[in-house]
Amino acid sequence: MAISMVMAPGLGPDQGRFLLLAALALLTVSGPTWAAGPPQCPQRDRFEEELVLKPLSTGDLAADFQFRTRWDVELGAGESCKKKVSHYRLFPKSLGQVISKFSVRELHLSFTHGFWRRGGWGLPFLQAPPGAELWVWFQSSVTDVDTAWKELTNVLSGLFCASLNFIDSTNTVTPTASFKPLGIINEMDHKFLRYAALPREIVCTENLTPWKKLLPCGSKAGLAVLLKAERLFHTSYHSQAVHVRPVCRNELCTNTSWELTQSLSVVFDLYSSGSGKREWSLFKMFSRTLTEVCPLASQSTIYVDITDKDKVNDTYELIPPAPVVLNTTVHGKWRSYAVYNLLNPQLYSASSHSLNIALKWKLSKPLVTPEVPVFYAERYVSGFGLQSGKINTLIYNNHPCRAFPVLLMEIVPWYLRLYVHTLTITAKGKENKPSYIHYQPAKDRECPHLLEMLIQLPAKSVTKIGIEFERALLKWTEYPPDPNHGFYVSSSVLSALVPSSVNMEINSTKLSPLSTKLFPTIDSSIYFVRLYTEALLVNLPTPDFSMPYNVICLTCTVVAVGYGSFYNLLTRTFQIVEPSGGVAKRIANMIRRLRGVPPI
Secondary structure, three states, X not given: OOEEEEOOOOOOHXXXXXXXXXXXXXXXXXXOEOOOOOOOOOOOEEEEEEEEEEEOOOOOEEEEEEEEEEEOOOOOOOHHHHHHOOOOOOOOHHHHHHHHHHXXXXXXXXXXXXXXXXXXXXXXXXXXXXXXXXXXXXXXXXOOHHHHHHHHHHHHHHHOOOOHHHOOHHHEEOOOOXXXXXXXXXXXXXHHEEEEEEOOOOOOHHHHHHHHHOOOOOOOOHHHHHOOHHHHOOOOEEEEEEEEEEXXXXXXXXXXXXXXXXXXXXXXXXXXXXXXXXXXXXXXXXXXOEOOOOOOEEEEEEEEEOXXXXXXXXXXXXXXXXXXXXXXXXXXXXXXXXXXEOOOHHHOOOOOOOEOOEEEEOOOOOOOOOOOOOEEEEEEEEOOOOOEEEEXXXXXXXXXOOOEEEEEEEEEOOOEEEEEEEEEEEEOOEEOOOOEEEEEOOEOOOXXXXXXXXXXXXXOEEEEEEEEEEEOOOOHXXXXXXXXXXXXXXXXXXXXXXXXXXXXXXXXXXXXXXXXXXXXXXXXXXXEEEEEOOOEEEOOOOOOOOHHHHHHHHHHHHHHHHHHHHHHHHHOOOOOOOOOOOHHHHHHHHHHXXXXXXXX
């Protein structure tokens, strides 16, 4: 049973325009429509790679890798194309076969360890929830989406050495508005979409190794040489993702291409990993330097964020000096980047034939301006006891004069029984009614709760959303091996069109890093942001699992003492033995004989 309703209580023209823009961005983010016509099967492909280094106000350093492979081919467009797609050059064959076999239109998979601290680190290029996240759009030709989804999760589980095979109906939902196709506008039915998250998934080297094998040069050349597992996992934050989507080759979209984007984001703690200084270099962070580029890459670039250097002259020095400086907009703010084109052989040292970019501070106290995001959210659980509680979500809009809508999606497991009538939304001390709400109740041991809402965020405000729940009693076989640790609730998903604080230009995005091109927008005055809150840890009523041990001990004691004694009495034979002299009597007679006295 699903409940959907639309409420528009007295929306003004400005609010209506924001809602229209939000609906447009959530339905699609960029690109024209599919065009009908005979399938064509060109085999051209290209590979691009980049690394963005950004010093953070907390003293950490964020490193964002992005590898993009674009293939001009129509996977699954016809039998003639399927025969020609048997040859793979740059696009990984393992993913190409998965897309073709299961008729996948879009695939987005991420593995994340840690949580992005937006208060001190700002907004990431692409955020992901803790654990594993997977959402897939299937082609409209798929007849049984649930079967294809189950088989696809099993295949991806083996491909990336993950626990994706634990995805089932209890943690799978079908969102109606939160996730829309990113590549091409198409009014697809949401029944072809599946979303699941495993907040307890552990990310380790076994997930990174198959991820690196998808790269054309592997980890032998190019920026992938820096991907050393023992350094990447010794960080404060680690997130790797795979995004596969179709993109248009021209404005009319007469032909489409498949785009594979592999992203890796890490945050290095320079204080704990180094000598307590905020100076860094490629060798200090990755214990390796760049020696050669990937011969299959058409673009290989390193961007170093020098925005704070422009505010105060000569705060630090880059070695070697950057030949090019790029000014562009990222998340609605102007950023300055020092650009290093690795295809230029003059960058490499003549003596060592390697490149080691380093930063040295000139001031005693390094100056990095802390970034306060315009839009971010927090979530926590309140209440006491093990019977009831409340999920609270705080959404911040720090824009001084602009309001904008946000689409919130909550996925709550079935063992937390939500009371929808207790839903409260307040902003600036007033009730804030959602413009759109969709609620799908959970079924015990079958599917979770799904709640989607479109909420208008007033300017310079904090919107608080609260909903009460009651904890259910599980069967003793449904508890994990460590039940006292608690049960994880996946992160909330927030999607919004955030107003820009600067005058953005559409053409300026062509010169920006690849990391900013995954969510392009049509309107230059706004930018699309998708954020995730913290994963919740909730305790459930847990029985005393030591009782079975006590029962076993008591049973064994009863059997040993009671039944053992009774069996001994039944099987033992008794005989009458005449009493004979004991040891004391024999010793006394020996003494009497020695003394010449008659024995007793």
